[in-house]
Amino acid sequence: IIKGNYIDCLKQLPDNVKTIYADPPYTRDHYSRFYHVLETITLRDMPEISMVTVHGTTHISNGIYRKDRYQSPFCIKSKAPEAFNAMFKAASSTGRNLILSYSPYDETKKTHPRVISIKQLIDLANKYFPIVNIVSAGYFVHNKLNSSKNKLQASNEAEILIICKNN
Numbered sequence: 001i002i003k004g005n006y007i008d009c010l011k012q013l014p015d016n017v018k019t020i021y022a023d024p025p026y027t028r029d030h031y032s033r034f035y036h037v038l039e040t041i042t043l044r045d046m047p048e049i050s051m052v053t054v055h056g057t058t059h060i061s062n063g064i065y066r067k068d069r070y071q072s073p074f075c076i077k078s079k080a081p082e083a084f085n086a087m088f089k090a091a092s093s094t095g096r097n098l099i100l101s102y103s104p105y106d107e108t109k110k111t112h113p114r115v116i117s118i119k120q121l122i123d124l125a126n127k128y129f130p131i132v133n134i135v136s137a138g139y140f141v142h143n144k145l146n147s148s149k150n151k152l153q154a155s156n157e158a159e160i161l162i163i164c165k166n167n
Contacts (some may be wrong), residue, residue: 002085010090017031020091024074024083026114036066080115085124091118092128092166100125100162102136121162137161 073079137159
């Protein structure tokens with residue numbers, strides 16, 4: 001197990017690792033929102049709680065998040081393109097293949113938008129890999145962790161695999 005920044009981890013992989021599987025977040029919702037309570041229990045600390053300002057009123061965040069919680073660059077629209085570019089570049093520069101799991105987004109439906117489009121991902125992958133293919137992971141729908149009145153439409157094809165090969 002290697003724990004750390006994704007680029008540092010990619011650089012530390014042993015030589016016998018030929019293929020990397022990546023499943024980064026694909027919406028503005030950070031995975032950390034599901035783990036901050038467990039992190040606090042593990043750390044046994046009393047963190048500051050993050051605050052949000054909505055319409056001029058400041059209050060505790062709905063998720064009651066730690067103020068210092070990690071936020072992945074893959075979840076931040078302005079940082080995601082560079083994060084993906086760096087991941088493709090790092091994986092390719094070592095001669096490894098990369099399988100990227102990502103969720104497609106149909107802009108014609110009322111669904112939760114992705115921080116980067118599949119076309120952008122393919123364009124970035126093509127900069128570093130000679131072979132880039134898209135494969136459906138099958139037909140299934142992601143579980144929604146909110147009330148049914150807040151659920152948006154969902155595609156039956158919840159994941160695709162972008163397969164990037166060096167040879």
